[in-house]
Amino acid sequence: MNENIDSQTMVKILKALANPIRLKMIALLHKEPKNVYALAKEMELPYPLAHLHLNGLKKLGLVKEVKTEQKAKGLPTIKYYAPSEFTFILTPENIRKLYVKNKGERNG
Amino acid sequence: MNENIDSQTMVKILKALANPIRLKMIALLHKEPKNVYALAKEMELPYPLAHLHLNGLKKLGLVKEVKTEQKAKGLPTIKYYAPSEFTFILTPENIRKLYVKNKGERNG
């Protein structure tokens, strides 16, 4: 799956994705990077709610700021987000591996 | 990812896996099929809680009954569970596909 991720982190990532709003956000941002305001409009959500959900994804590194734009001085910088290029392969075997502690394996 | 699964079902599956107890259950059952009582003891959980969590996984088809055993007549049948052989590949692209409605594509 993903390099040395532990079970607690995996639970956090799964929790982040296990929500209809956040999952759809990933889908929409993958189609085209968007700012929170545009995302909120498109999804018909109040801005603070959209901001809250996108923030959760951002904190876990599932989405990233990919571009900024300032239309005029004084106006807030518009921030465009896109999903990061994650790949999580969920199988019983991979889930089991999350609990096999990885004692810092390295070459050298 | 997985044959014609829709976003709502995916959210349910992710919710089921996005819990430390349920995720560990999958890991433990993958190592070796177990009954709920044994699982509860091993995880140091009260039986009703273990039963509750395993039931959630069972309802979604993430774990299955693989063997039953009755030690004596009158005694309850011991039910052994193991994870089903699921594979969910989580990528932004696969998540996007969840929202592209699949108009019953078939051959013939």
Place this chain on the structure above:
DNA sequence: GAGATATGTAATATTTTTCTTATATATAAA
């Protein structure tokens, strides 16, 4: 000036999830 654009946060309220306690059944072992 009102409404739309655009950001962000805090406080509260609501809803959902999770956990505990209690109930019920039945046998074997100590």
Place this chain on the structure above:
DNA sequence: TTTATATATAAGAAAAATATTACATATCTC
């Protein structure tokens, strides 16, 4: 006869997640 084995469910309590409302800032268009 108490404890351990083994199942299952329901009710209520506690905790966490989710959603709303309000606030603060700033410009542009109508």
